Amino acid sequence: MTDKPRATARKPSTEGAPLAPGAEAVAQFLHANPDFFVGREELLAELRIPHRRGDTISLVEHQLKLLRERNTELRQRMAQLMDVARDNDRLFDKTRRLILALLDATSLEEVVMSVDDSLRQDFKVPFVSLILFSELPTPVGRSVPLAEAQQAIAGLLNEGKPVSGSLRPHELAFLFGEKPATEIGSTALAPLMHQGLHGVLAIGSADPNHYKSSVGTLFLNYIAEVLGRVLPHFTHTLRSVR
Numbered sequence: 001m002t003d004k005p006r007a008t009a010r011k012p013s014t015e016g017a018p019l020a021p022g023a024e025a026v027a028q029f030l031h032a033n034p035d036f037f038v039g040r041e042e043l044l045a046e047l048r049i050p051h052r053r054g055d056t057i058s059l060v061e062h063q064l065k066l067l068r069e070r071n072t073e074l075r076q077r078m079a080q081l082m083d084v085a086r087d088n089d090r091l092f093d094k095t096r097r098l099i100l101a102l103l104d105a106t107s108l109e110e111v112v113m114s115v116d117d118s119l120r121q122d123f124k125v126p127f128v129s130l131i132l133f134s135e136l137p138t139p140v141g142r143s144v145p146l147a148e149a150q151q152a153i154a155g156l157l158n159e160g161k162p163v164s165g166s167l168r169p170h171e172l173a174f175l176f177g178e179k180p181a182t183e184i185g186s187t188a189l190a191p192l193m194h195q196g197l198h199g200v201l202a203i204g205s206a207d208p209n210h211y212k213s214s215v216g217t218l219f220l221n222y223i224a225e226v227l228g229r230v231l232p233h234f235t236h237t238l239r240s241v242r
């Protein structure tokens with residue numbers, strides 16, 4: 001009796017079978033067809049997304065988690081924007097009060113005192129400097145010859161625009177004096193230029209990051225522009241430095 005040949009198991013042929021799409025192709029397809037799962041909700045329940053803890057969660061749970069995170073991020077960004085808006089409102093109100101005081105001033109002394117009191121008391125600025133460039137001394141405040149100012153801070157005045165950030169020791173000494181200069185970490189300043197009147201308004205902080213090079217100087221520049229138009233009424237006896 002002879003043994004019958006045994007039948008050998010044959011592997012199913014993959015010839016002609018469609019290839020499984022790659023992950024990138026699937027991602028592109030789903031990106032181009034965001035409504036693919038509409039009417040196929042049963043697929044969503046079967047999909048699983050890896051989780052940081054090592055287990056898996058459903059796609060719907062993952063989407064809800066992402067939406068919650070995005071909602072939290074949007075709330076935080078909105079809170080930041082609201083804080084900025086409130087800060088700007090407070091700055092505007094303080095600036096408005098200072099501008100009104102400057103417009104109501106009847107003497108150079110009142111102008112100088114209004115600027116100093118407002119910046120130190122309302123704006124809480126520890127270091128304030130208002131300097132006029134003139135060959136003649138002013139009865140109040142500080143004035144220096146234009147040549148002296150150009151020698152000390154020409155680089156800060158050349159463009160005629162507000163400047164903020166860290167200054168060099170000799171620039172700080174010129175603006176605020178030798179002793180205060182050693183305590184100042186950052187500065188913001190705005191040139192005064194109008195109808196022949198030249199000068200500078202500078203404020204300083206002990207914090208090196210308080211007045212960064214990118215900090216907005218809108219309100220300081222606005223105050224400087226108003227000063228440039230108010231001061232000539234009380235400095236008409238000073239020689240023009242144009």
